[in-house]
Amino acid sequence: MIVGRFAPSPTGPLHMGSLVTALASYLDIKQRGGEWFVRFDDIDPPRQDPDAIEHILTALDAHGLASDRAVDYQSNHSQRYEAALAKLQSQCFHCSCSRRSLAGIRVYPGICRNETEPRPDTALRLRMPDREVGVDDGILGLRTFNLAEAFGDTIIRRRDGLWAYHLATAVDDGNDITHVMRGQDLFETTPIHVYLMELLNLPVPVYSHLPLLRFDDGSKLSKQTHAPAVDNTCAADNLRHVLSLLGQNPPAEPDWSVGQWLGWGTTAWQVEKVPPTLANFTKKP
Numbered sequence: 271m272i273v274g275r276f277a278p279s280p281t282g283p284l285h286m287g288s289l290v291t292a293l294a295s296y297l298d299i300k301q302r303g304g305e306w307f308v309r310f311d312d313i314d315p316p317r318q319d320p321d322a323i324e325h326i327l328t329a330l331d332a333h334g335l336a337s338d339r340a341v342d343y344q345s346n347h348s349q350r351y352e353a354a355l356a357k358l359q360s361q362c363f364h365c366s367c368s369r370r371s372l373a374g375i376r377v378y379p380g381i382c383r384n385e386t387e388p389r390p391d392t393a394l395r396l397r398m399p400d401r402e403v404g405v406d407d408g409i410l411g412l413r414t415f416n417l418a419e420a421f422g423d424t425i426i427r428r429r430d431g432l433w434a435y436h437l438a439t440a441v442d443d444g445n446d447i448t449h450v451m452r453g454q455d456l457f458e459t460t461p462i463h464v465y466l467m468e469l470l471n472l473p474v475p476v477y478s479h480l481p482l483l484r485f486d487d488g489s490k491l492s493k494q495t496h497a498p499a500v501d502n503t504c505a506a507d508n509l510r511h512v513l514s515l516l517g518q519n520p521p522a523e524p525d526w527s528v529g530q531w532l533g534w535g536t537t538a539w540q541v542e543k544v545p546p547t548l549a550n551f552t553k554k555p
């Protein structure tokens with residue numbers, strides 16, 4: 271069974287950059303005859319926008335991107351993450367370093383590595399071995415990383431008790447996702463996910479990392495850069511535009527419906543045609 275997901279963090283509305291990821295992953299999975307669903311990576315409440323989930327679901331619906339399963343929420347998976355943590359316990363330590371004390375340090379230098387006793391108000395870090403991990407990406411090709419050099423000991427549970435993104439995502443993607451297609455901003459941390467899956471005996475999905483949609487000044491579309499919400503009243507045009515951005519050469523069919531574009535895209539989709547960089551997104555004056 272082929273399974274793929276679109277996993278937005280509910281920090282703001284769906285913008286054109288997230289529509290690129292949603293549509294590409296949808297078409298890739300549909301073409302393979304698989305199951306595609308929406309999972310909200312909602313494990314960081316302080317950063318979340320309470321209206322974002324409804325807004326994102328409404329936008330996906332307007333663009334015909336229907337989830338084949340009930341919409342999933344990482345906030346419901348605490349037991350799954352606890353079970354994973356129990357398996358990783360012997361390779362973790364408690365880190366009491368403050369964010370300030372580590373300011374300017376790119377790779378955590380192992381200061382607390384010998385702290386095995388649980389203490390309140392500490393983060394849990396996973397020891398990273400001096401070992402290469404390869405990621406054979408469907409778009410970027412094979413790249414290898416040294417875990418210790420590239421990442422250092424990685425936080426898997428935060429000091430405030432919240433789950434770290436890497437742990438939650440590795441556990442959920444390793445659970446039953448066969449194909450992960452997401453933005454290239456997440457490529458550089460993929461070896462952490464692969465290593466976590468290895469430790470947890472979970473199957474590693476096939477990864478493909480898409481180029482990011484950027485503004486003319488080079489910044490990527492995000493809540494922080496005030497990317498505008500997609501306009502649901504012109505969903506068919508948006509789909510055609512995204513197909514064009516993704517190098518799929520959609521025909522000039524001004525009257526096609528959302529369903530027709532998704533049908534065309536499912537048949538025509540070729541990941542090989544995705545360009546190394548996408549045309550910039552220009553803000554409307």
Ligand SMILES: [Zn+2]
Nearest residue numbers: 365366367382
């Ligand atoms: Zn520390």
